[in-house]
Amino acid sequence: MSDNLSVEHVTGHLLGRDGAGAVLLGSRCQSCGEYYFPKTDSCTRCCGTELGDYALGNEGVLWSWTVQGFLPKSPYNSGESVESFQPYGVGYIQLACGLKVESRLTCADPQQLRIGMPMHLVEVDYGRNAGKQLRTFAFAPAVSGSAQEKQ
Numbered sequence: 001m002s003d004n005l006s007v008e009h010v011t012g013h014l015l016g017r018d019g020a021g022a023v024l025l026g027s028r029c030q031s032c033g034e035y036y037f038p039k040t041d042s043c044t045r046c047c048g049t050e051l052g053d054y055a056l057g058n059e060g061v062l063w064s065w066t067v068q069g070f071l072p073k074s075p076y077n078s079g080e081s082v083e084s085f086q087p088y089g090v091g092y093i094q095l096a097c098g099l100k101v102e103s104r105l106t107c108a109d110p111q112q113l114r115i116g117m118p119m120h121l122v123e124v125d126y127g128r129n130a131g132k133q134l135r136t137f138a139f140a141p142a143v144s145g146s147a148q149e150k151q
C-alpha cells in the first residue's frame with residue numbers, strides 16, 4: 001500500500017504521547033483551573049498568564065456532530081476536487097475535564113453516530129496535497145471493551 005509519499009501531520013503539534021499513544025495536548029490555568037485546547041499562555045476566564053501544559057487524554061463523548069457533505073473552502077487542503085471529495089463526520093467531543101474539542105470524526109454514517117456515545121482519539125490520513133500524505137487527529141467511536149468501563 002505504501003507509495004513512498006512523505007507524511008505531513010498537520011495537527012501533530014496539538015498532540016502529546018503517553019504509553020497508550022496520542023493524547024490531546026492542552027493547557028490548564030494555574031490560577032483558576034480552566035482547561036484549554038489547543039495550548040495557550042493566557043486565560044480568558046481569569047486573565048491569568050501562568051498556564052501549564054496539560055495532557056487532555058484520548059477519550060470523550062460525542063457532544064454534537066454533523067456530516068460535512070461538500071468540499072470545504074480554502075484553507076482546507078485535502079487535495080481533493082469536488083468530484084473526488086468524500087463526506088466526513090465532524091463534531092464536538094466532550095472530554096472528561098468538561099472541555100469540548102472540535103474534531104474530525106472517522107465515521108460519516110448518521111446511523112452510527114449518536115450524542116453521548118464514547119469516542120476515542122485516533123490519527124488518520126485525510127488526503128494528499130503537494131505530494132504529501134496529510135495526517136490529522138480524529139475521534140472514532142470507542143470499540144466496546146477497549147476502554148475501561150466506568151460505572
Ligand SMILES: [Zn+2]
Nearest residue numbers: 029032043046
Ligand atoms: Zn484562569
